[in-house]
Amino acid sequence: MNNTVIDAHNISRVYNPETIPVYAINNVHLHLEKGEFTALVGPSGSGKTTLLNLIGGLDKPDSGHIIIGGTDITSLRANELINFRLHNIGFVFQSFNLIPVLTARENVEFIMLLQKVKRKERDKRVIQLFKQIGLEDKMNNRPVQLSGGQQQRVAVARALASKPQFVLADEPTANLDSAAAFNLLDIMAKLNKEENTTFIFSTHDQRVIERAKRVITLVDGKITADTAAVPLTNHKLIVT
Amino acid sequence: MWLLKMAWKNSWRNRNRTIITMAAIFFAVILSVITGSLQDGIFDNLVKNMVSYYSGYIQVHKTGYWDEQILDNSFASGKITEQAILRHENITGLTSRLESFALASSENLTKGCLVAGIDPDNENRITNLKDKVVAGTYLYENDKSVLLSKGLAGRLQLNTGDTVILIGQGYHGATAAGKYPVKGIVQFGSPDLNDRVLFMPLPAARELYGAEQMLTSYVISLRDPARLATTAERLQLAIGNELHVMTWEEMMPDVKQHITTDSNNMKIIQGILYLLICFGIFGTLLMMMVERKYEMGMLVAIGMRKIKLIGLLMAESVFTLLSGCALGILCSVPLVFHLNRHPLRIGGETAEIYKRFGFEPIFPTSTDAIHFVSQGLIVFCIGLLLSLYPLYKVVRLNAVTAMRK
Numbered sequence A: 001m002n003n004t005v006i007d008a009h010n011i012s013r014v015y016n017p018e019t020i021p022v023y024a025i026n027n028v029h030l031h032l033e034k035g036e037f038t039a040l041v042g043p044s045g046s047g048k049t050t051l052l053n054l055i056g057g058l059d060k061p062d063s064g065h066i067i068i069g070g071t072d073i074t075s076l077r078a079n080e081l082i083n084f085r086l087h088n089i090g091f092v093f094q095s096f097n098l099i100p101v102l103t104a105r106e107n108v109e110f111i112m113l114l115q116k117v118k119r120k121e122r123d124k125r126v127i128q129l130f131k132q133i134g135l136e137d138k139m140n141n142r143p144v145q146l147s148g149g150q151q152q153r154v155a156v157a158r159a160l161a162s163k164p165q166f167v168l169a170d171e172p173t174a175n176l177d178s179a180a181a182f183n184l185l186d187i188m189a190k191l192n193k194e195e196n197t198t199f200i201f202s203t204h205d206q207r208v209i210e211r212a213k214r215v216i217t218l219v220d221g222k223i224t225a226d227t228a229a230v231p232l233t234n235h236k237l238i239v240t
Numbered sequence B: 001m002w003l004l005k006m007a008w009k010n011s012w013r014n015r016n017r018t019i020i021t022m023a024a025i026f027f028a029v030i031l032s033v034i035t036g037s038l039q040d041g042i043f044d045n046l047v048k049n050m051v052s053y054y055s056g057y058i059q060v061h062k063t064g065y066w067d068e069q070i071l072d073n074s075f076a077s078g079k080i081t082e083q084a085i086l087r088h089e090n091i092t093g094l095t096s097r098l099e100s101f102a103l104a105s106s107e108n109l110t111k112g113c114l115v116a117g118i119d120p121d122n123e124n125r126i127t128n129l130k131d132k133v134v135a136g137t138y139l140y141e142n143d144k145s146v147l148l149s150k151g152l153a154g155r156l157q158l159n160t161g162d163t164v165i166l167i168g169q170g171y172h173g174a175t176a177a178g179k180y181p182v183k184g185i186v187q188f189g190s191p192d193l194n195d196r197v198l199f200m201p202l203p204a205a206r207e208l209y210g211a212e213q214m215l216t217s218y219v220i221s222l223r224d225p226a227r228l229a230t231t232a233e234r235l236q237l238a239i240g241n242e243l244h245v246m247t248w249e250e251m252m253p254d255v256k257q258h259i260t261t262d263s264n265n266m267k268i269i270q271g272i273l274y275l276l277i278c279f280g281i282f283g284t285l286l287m288m289m290v291e292r293k294y295e296m297g298m299l300v301a302i303g304m305r306k307i308k309l310i311g312l313l314m315a316e317s318v319f320t321l322l323s324g325c326a327l328g329i330l331c332s333v334p335l336v337f338h339l340n341r342h343p344l345r346i347g348g349e350t351a352e353i354y355k356r357f358g359f360e361p362i363f364p365t366s367t368d369a370i371h372f373v374s375q376g377l378i379v380f381c382i383g384l385l386l387s388l389y390p391l392y393k394v395v396r397l398n399a400v401t402a403m404r405k
């Protein structure tokens, strides 16, 4: 059985090619398997967000191909791409993930409504997800009535609600205090362990990096290190 | 369905903004309904005043009379024609006239005048002539006396009880001459009428001109003046080619012209009003788009098709517009009806001019349903048109750019 989730070949993304070209991503290869729990690290401006946008189908590479679950997303048209994201990729952004006028529950349901999931199935899944993120009692709160950490947990639930091939999170803990950040990471790690959910997230936070199974380091748009991060004291270099 | 629910919730996400937008729409509808209905009301009133003065809404003449207003272009009155005219449901009354010219003389003065042979009862029903009597008394059908307009009486230095001598040309070239006691004086606001009209009962006029059975015109009043044109058309069909139907618009083109010019001015005022609403609505739309740019980017990022997002925004606009327009129409109805029952009174010089013409100096509103419907619809469409701007923005939206801080 093929366990490949993401297969990115030789991708580049150049900003301002006409004036002063910025090689935000420069000839990157990336391979991600089902069940990974991978951190993307690197200094500010190294291209983490750009890379995540590319593999998330939010942005198109200037060259190279990105294959997700067998589909070459670089060849999809705009509308097909939106639809592809809906069914295949879960997103957790740094902040403001939720629609302010909807309750936490409605926010999670929203993605399933877009997917035209039946009511019964939706209800079942919502309950299950809120149990997993430990917020059953806050389901009917509006986002403003939740703490930042709780909002991010709801965002994780929403990302999972669509049963995506993988969840992509760009600095999900950047706006959280460390307790909330650990809590979010715990939940993500638990989902990864119990449900084999694939996560790839970018971060600056050393303690978050330590929780990852694999750490990919970007510098100036290139992958400079790709290590298995467990155990912490015994880094093992896989690819460079 | 869930999209509509979400749109409803979104419409209230920024209560103040929604209320401002709704209020702008609300006042726009009210103001434009009132300007529209006031404009029509004023003109309807003006026309009513003008036509009930002398001309009536519609007149019937022998074909050709209007171009050459002489007795030889008169026609024989007939019960059948009168019944055919009165059969039309929009016609409330009819009076017969025999009009011609004559020289009117007192002892040592002579002036040209318009002799109107009238049916006193029916004439009064349509033009309220009796109310205009300022001295003496009104005419009876069998009187052999006349009413002089005040200006004419003054020029001839005649008073009630005096005698006026009329000389003119009768039917088919006969000579018309007679002596008549002045039974009363009538006053008109219009100098044109006040200086030259003389009324006498129809039988006396026919005798004077030797025009037995003849008429120059039927003067007709209407129930619903708005249906002037169609009524005139139907009437023409009913009475055949021998006779010609004319509306007041054809008989008094200058009045019609004045109204057209004035309503164009009103349209400019309404245009400015619409422009103000445009800015109001557009401002709030701009604010909304800036405020929600990130969120829209996020929605598209997680997989919401743009067409759905457009539907959502459209539904939000329709909610706001519909409630604003509905409220506006709802509140303008009692307002317009109130201003119809208790019209605005005008003062100053304009009022004096109105009074001089014998018109009441009031500005009533028209309560025609068309004003509410059309103004409501216009404002709604303007709003809808403006809400194309956010849609355009959504079509061009790029999730990554929209979400960048």
Ligand SMILES: Nc1ncnc2c1ncn2[C@@H]1O[C@H](COP(=O)(O)OP(=O)(O)OP(=O)(O)O)[C@@H](O)[C@H]1O
Pocket: A015, A016, A022, A023, A024, A042, A043, A044, A045, A046, A047, A048, A049, A050, A051
């Ligand atoms: N829209 C853009 N136009 C021009 N240059 C851009 C654009 N977006 C990103 N860049 C540049 O591309 C490079 C990579 O940016 P990116 O946002 O991917 O970095 P990052 O690793 O996510 O940084 P951070 O840790 O600060 O979030 C940077 O040099 C940035 O200035």
Ligand SMILES: [Mg+2]
Pocket: A048, A049, A050, A170
């Ligand atoms: Mg970044």
